[in-house]
Amino acid sequence: xxxxxxxxxxxxxxxxxxxxxxxxxxxxxxxxxxxxxxxxxxxxxxxxxxxxxxxxxxxxxxxxxxxxxxxxxxxxxxxxxxxxxxxxxxxxxxxxxxxxx
Amino acid sequence: xxxxxxxxxxxxxxxxxxxxxxxxxxxxxxxxxxxxxxxxxxxxxxxxxxxxxxxxxxxxxxxxxxxxxxxxxxxxxxxxxxxxxxxxxxxxxxxxxxxxxxxxxxxxxxxxxxxxxxxxxxxxxxxxxxxxxxxxxxxxxxxxxxxxxxxxxxxxxxxxxxxxxxxxxxxxxxxxxxxxxxxxxxxxxxxxxxxxxxxxxxxxxxxxxxxxxxxxxxxxxxxxxxxxxxxxxxxxxxxx
Numbered sequence: 529x530x531x532x533x534x535x536x537x538x539x540x541x542x543x544x545x546x547x548x549x550x551x552x553x554x555x556x557x558x559x560x561x562x563x564x565x566x567x568x569x570x571x572x573x574x575x576x577x578x579x580x581x582x583x584x585x586x587x588x589x590x591x592x593x594x595x596x597x598x599x600x601x602x603x604x605x606x607x608x609x610x611x612x613x614x615x616x617x618x619x620x621x622x623x624x625x626x627x628x629x
Numbered sequence: 630x631x632x633x634x635x636x637x638x639x640x641x642x643x644x645x646x647x648x649x650x651x652x653x654x655x656x657x658x659x660x661x662x663x664x665x666x667x668x669x670x671x672x673x674x675x676x677x678x679x680x681x682x683x684x685x686x687x688x689x690x691x692x693x694x695x696x697x698x699x700x701x702x703x704x705x706x707x708x709x710x711x712x713x714x715x716x717x718x719x720x721x722x723x724x725x726x727x728x729x730x731x732x733x734x735x736x737x738x739x740x741x742x743x744x745x746x747x748x749x750x751x752x753x754x755x756x757x758x759x760x761x762x763x764x765x766x767x768x769x770x771x772x773x774x775x776x777x778x779x780x781x782x783x784x785x786x787x788x789x790x791x792x793x794x795x796x797x798x799x800x801x802x803x804x805x806x807x808x809x810x811x812x813x814x815x816x817x818x819x820x821x822x823x824x825x826x827x828x829x830x831x832x833x834x835x836x837x838x839x840x841x842x843x844x845x846x847x848x849x850x851x852x853x854x855x856x857x858x859x860x861x862x863x864x865x866x867x868x869x
Contacts (some may be wrong), residue, residue, distance in 0.1 A: 531674040539691055542682035544706045548713035548754050550739035552720030567858035573715040574816045575853025577636065578826045579833035580691050580712075580846045581809035594676050596810045603814040605682065608735040610654045612814060616807035617661075620800030622829075 590628040595620035634730050640762025644750075648767035650795040652774035656684055659775050661804030662693075663782020664796065669696045674785035680779040684772050687812060688712035690805040691846055696816060704844065711850045719747045726754040727761070741768020824860060829853025 552569075585592050599616025603609070659680070666676040666689075683689055688709040695704050730738065738761070746767040753759050774848050796802055816822075833849030840848075 530674060531672075533698070533700055534671065534675050535678070536677045536683060537702060537705055540702050540706050541679065541689070543659050544709035545685045545688060545713050545716075546736065546739055548710045549716040549720050549742045550735065552717035552722075553724045553735065553739060554720075555717075556721045556724040558758070564858050564862055567861040568854050569714055569718045569721075570861075571822075571857025572711065572850055572854030574813055574822055575825055575829035575857065576691075576712050576786065576846060576850030577687070577809045577813040579829045579853065580694070581806055581813065581838045582830045582833050582843055582849070584806045589668065591800075592803060592806060593739075595807060599810045600814040601714045603811045604817070608654075609815065610657060610812035610813055612631070613657055613807055616810060617657075617800040617803055620636045620803040620807075621798065623634025624798060624800065 591620045591623035594623040594628065634727055634734070634761050636762040636763075636765060640760045641766035644760070644763025644766030645770040646766075646768045647763075648749070649774070651749075652771040654745075655686065655771070655775050655862055656781075657793045658804065658808055660782035660785065661801055662686060663779040663784070664801055665693055665784040665805055666692065666779070666780075667783050667786030668796070669693050671696075673780060673787065676783045677776055677780045680776040682771060683709065684730075684740065684775060685709065685713050685716075686775065687808055690808055693805065694846070701845070704847070707847050709827075714854075715744075716742055716747075719751070722751060723728075723747070723754070723806025726751075726759055728814075730761075737765060738846055741765050741772070743768060743771055746771055803859055825857030826851045828856040 581596065585596055595616040598619030599612045602615035603612030606612070606615075654696070662680070663673075663676055666679070668671070679689060691708050691712045692705055695708060710769055720739060723738070723742065727738065741764060746764065749767065750759060750764040751762070751799035784812035813826075829849040829852055832852035833845040
């Protein structure tokens with residue numbers, strides 16, 4: 529099933545993704561490498577990610593916190609996205625099995 | 630250092646084949662996204678269209694947090710754009726290698742600029758062995774695997790994983806947040822990130838307290854990013 533408003537939203541998202549990907553490519557032709565812009569671009573992705581994570585973590589507590597710690601530790605030690613993701617989700621499942629919500 | 634903008638079937642196929650394994654790494658996340666999207670009310674077809682056209686897993690997952698009717702189009706645009714800012718940097722790094730690329734070919738190059746595909750190909754470009762066919766072939770294979778995995782998740786959500794209690798017991802409701810945590814852990818560069826991330830966290834929590842909805846992601850992302858840039862400029866330690 530397709531909803532018109534959903535398709536419009538998806539088109540907006542696709543445009544935003546393409547703008548982000550193409551923006552740097554196009555901007556390099558005439559913006560050059562302005563230091564403040566470059567510095568902001570280096571910091572913004574991490575800041576977005578921690579902002580997106582912190583609110584659900586604070587709101588959900590216990591099991592989510594265990595999952596976040598496990599995911600971060602395994603990602604940094606074992607290295608890699610997939611291992612970290614499995615560790616995070618597995619830790620949440622284990623925490624809930626142990627009665628931690 | 631201008632590199633080949635030529636695309637041949639042979640190079641396209643070679644690029645596609647070598648990105649199959651890295652693409653498969655997105656399977657768990659893709660399935661998780663498909664399940665999460667279904668629980669947000671998106672149909673399997675809508676999820677599939679979104680995954681192929683947007684092709685940015687983290688941004689899609691962030692956007693799901695905003696998904697409530699009436700759909701906030703401006704917030705979705707800003708959130709997806711900001712969540713994809715790393716691609717802005719990747720695109721900027723790629724441009725010097727394809728300075729003469731025709732304008733009508735550029736959107737396809739932007740589309741296939743995704744983390745692992747960009748990383749593998751930019752390394753070859755830097756060694757003088759870049760090939761646009763490999764870049765496009767690899768990116769399209771990754772798009773197909775990503776889309777297929779979210780389709781699987783959507784189908785599972787309407788069948789095996791339609792029970793919210795089972796989803797919760799398996800920890801699958803955490804997949805979205807887990808992606809943010811894991812990717813943040815991968816990006817973490819030590820002490821230089823501590824203060825900007827602390828600012829982002831405080832700003833996000835403050836914004837959540839002050840504003841309805843999920844503007845906290847945009848507010849926290851902008852605040853942390855700008856603060857980090859300000860610190861770098863003040864210390865004068867931005868890499869040249």
